[in-house]
Amino acid sequence: MAEVMRGAGGRGVTPLAWVRARLRNIAPFVTLIFLVVFFALASPSFVSVANFWNILTQISVTGIIAVGLTFVILCAEIDLSVAAIANAIGIIAAFFTLQDASVNIANIALPGWAAIVIALAAAVGLGLVNAIGITRVGIPSFIMTLAMLQIGAGICAMLVRGQIAYAVPDLALTLGSKSLGPVPWIVIVLAITLAVAHVVLTYTRFGRYVYMVGGNREAAEYSGVNVKLIISAVMVISAVCAGLAGMLGVAYFGSAQQNEFDTYLLDSISAVVVGGTSLFGGQGGIGNTIIGLFVLGVLNNGLDHVNIDSFLKILIRGLILLAALVINVYAQRMKATAIAAEG
Known part of the structure; x- marks a missing residue:
């Protein structure tokens, strides 16, 4: 007879049932361990302190965007505008620090702190537009944020007009491209963002309301x-996180240009979903997002170490995302079945 564990209410739970109940959390962790072991055996250069910091740096921009998306997805909503907002806010920050009239059509040059304030205010504004469209007008978040994606792209096109801006506020330059000893500042910003988000979701009333919604x-x-207020708040949080990532990303890449962060939309959503946060809302959190970030980071970095064809790399990432989606839906069905059985 199979060994029996104790579940809620003191009822017996078999090990298989226990694993099924936690499949959404267990599968990403097992995937991460498998990838680390595989790439460590396939490439000795993968296992090094320098490469560890390299992975953390590579996932930092994605991670900051994914923090905001975690709030949104926990509310059973979606935000497809995060990459466009990151592009727009990065360009806005650079726009107000430029002095080259051929690029800056307004020929405005402000102190770095003022450019950052304006950029963050713009991020809040774009998030509020999303929030109003979803909660007041009643537009589904998928459609509303798809429209905002186009709005963000339009802002980028209007400001840089196909050119590249290289000026970045000093603070953003430090946080995005410099280090504190051996630790890149952008990694520190990611760690702080993750920690604050975890505390908010786990220990505050607002966090409990996010899960309830x-x-x-x-x-x-x-x-x-106040469901509409909570949804509005998470849309603004998502936009601010995207804006912060956009400013730091511009500093990290060394320039601001159109479509610079387009690939980060899929990456950030993948990090949240692959980590195990439910697409149906109410389950998951920052811990899951961290695991998802490491899965993607290790996968992308490891494939570079074993010289996999770039097109095959895209396919592998897509297959892993598909597997995560299947597990996500399967876990939700098992939960519904368990609830029905108890009822």
């Missing part, structure tokens, strides 16, 4: 939660 929106409303 994602888990059962109707029940949250009956409990007195």
Whole structure:
């Protein structure tokens, strides 16, 4: 007879049932371990302190965007505009520090701190537009943020007009491209962002409301939660995180240009979903996002070490994302079946 564990209410739970109940969290961790072991055996250069910092640096911009998306997805919403907002805010920060009239059509040059304030204010504004469209007008988040994606692209085109801006505020330059000893500042910013988000989601009333809205929106409303306010707040958080990532990314890459962060939309969503946060809302969190970031970071970095064809690399990433989606949906079905059985 199979050994029995104790579940909620003291009822017996078999090991298989215990694993199924935690499949969403276990699968990403097992995937990460497998990838680390595989690439360590396939390429000795993969296992080094320098490469570890390299992986952390590579996932930093994606990670900051993914933090904001974690809030959104926990509410059972989606934000497809994060990459466009990152592009727009990075360009806005550079735009107001430029002095070359051939690029800066307004010929405006401000102190670095003022450019950063304006850029962050713009991020809040774009997030509010998303929030109003979703909660007041009633546009589904998928469609609203798809429209914002185009708006962000339009802002980028209007400001740089196909050219490349190289000026970056000094603070953004330091945080995006320099180091504190051996530790890149951008990694420190990522760690702080992850830590603050984890504390907010885990230990604050707002965090509990986020989970309630994602888990059962109707029940949250009956409990007195202002669902529209929570959804609005997570859309603004997502836009601000994207804007911060955009400014640091511009400093990291050394320039601001159109479409610079387009690939980060899929990467950031993948990090959240691959890590195990439920697409249906209410389950997951920053811990899952961290695992997802490392899965993607190790995968991308490891494939470079073993010289895999770049086109095959894209295919492998797509297959891993598909597997994560299947596990996500399967885990949700098992949860619904378990709830129905208990009822």
